[in-house]
Amino acid sequence: MSSATPVRAAVWTSVIGVVLIAVAVGLGAWAFARGNTPFAVDLWWNDLLVVTAIPLAAPVSYAMNFLGGGWFGVFVVPLGGAAMLLVLRRPWAAVFFLAAEAASAVLVQVLKSTFGRARPTEILVMSDYGSYPSGHVANAATLAVCAVVIFPRLAVAIVGAGWVLLMAFSRTYLHAHWLTDTVGGALVGVGAALVVAAAMAVPLAKDRATVSSRRGAH
Numbered sequence: 001m002s003s004a005t006p007v008r009a010a011v012w013t014s015v016i017g018v019v020l021i022a023v024a025v026g027l028g029a030w031a032f033a034r035g036n037t038p039f040a041v042d043l044w045w046n047d048l049l050v051v052t053a054i055p056l057a058a059p060v061s062y063a064m065n066f067l068g069g070g071w072f073g074v075f076v077v078p079l080g081g082a083a084m085l086l087v088l089r090r091p092w093a094a095v096f097f098l099a100a101e102a103a104s105a106v107l108v109q110v111l112k113s114t115f116g117r118a119r120p121t122e123i124l125v126m127s128d129y130g131s132y133p134s135g136h137v138a139n140a141a142t143l144a145v146c147a148v149v150i151f152p153r154l155a156v157a158i159v160g161a162g163w164v165l166l167m168a169f170s171r172t173y174l175h176a177h178w179l180t181d182t183v184g185g186a187l188v189g190v191g192a193a194l195v196v197a198a199a200m201a202v203p204l205a206k207d208r209a210t211v212s213s214r215r216g217a218h
Contacts, residue, residue, distance in 0.1 A: 010201035017194030021107065024187035027180060028115045028132050036117045036132075042178035046120050049173055061170035065125050068136035068167050074105065077143065085150070089214075092207040093150045096200050104142040104192035108135045111188065122175040133184030134177045140167035141189025149197050149204065164189075 031039070038046070066072055078101040085094035112130025119131040128135075144160025168182035177185075197204065 007201060010198040013194050013201070014198035017191045017198060020187045020191030020194070024133060024184045024191065025111065027184050027187070028111050028117075031117055031132060031180065032115045036115065038120075038178050039180055042180055045172060045179040046122070046175060049175070050122060054173070057169075057173050060166075061173045062125070064167055064170035065136070065174060065176070068139055068170075073136065073139050077101075077139070081143075081146075090150065090207055090211065092200065092203040096149070096196060096204055097146050099200070100142050100146050100193040100196040101139070103196050104138050104189050105135070107188050107192055108133055108138045108185070111184070117178075117181070120175040120178060124174045125176055127176050131177055132181045133188050134168070134171050134181045135185065136171055137164065137168050137177075137182045137185030138189035138192075140164045141186045142193045143189075145190050145193035145197070149193070 031037075067077075078098055082094040082098050085091075085097060111133055112128070112135070115132050116130050117132040119127060141164050144157075144164050147160050148157050164186055168186065171177040171182055171185075172179055
């Protein structure tokens, strides 16, 4: 495959990524312009979860809280994932994964500091400053997109989408975020991963070609 092919695809990938990030910024700005007053859908969903008991939702949500943030989500997941990719002899994939995770995390913190949205008063876990966007969901979305880029399989995409939805639900079930915070987090996570994937389109294509040649040799 010539280098021109991934470069052309990268143009569209980068455009989509930038648009998603722009939408996330716009949603945050909209909430900020309202004085960070929750949207009607935020209040409806938060109130619904206050009065609704869902079997196993609490323990699963607390587990997702640990897996998607803190020292585990910020350090163990990116470094562990990169290490596994290096073991698989996918060095460019490892670099891509780390870069995407870093870009997503930086964007989340910038938006949190910019908008400073208050979290729901019913919050059940300790969290950092700024409710918008959800860092846990952004991290989950970045991880899902990276997985699909590195291992382009339908099953990977389905599992990744399920992971993002479960993370989003868990954040609202613990009242750590408003529903629109999770939407913003997903937009940031997907957008950041796509922009980094576009920037690294050529080395990632070479990485995949190397993997294919190894399989062909066997």
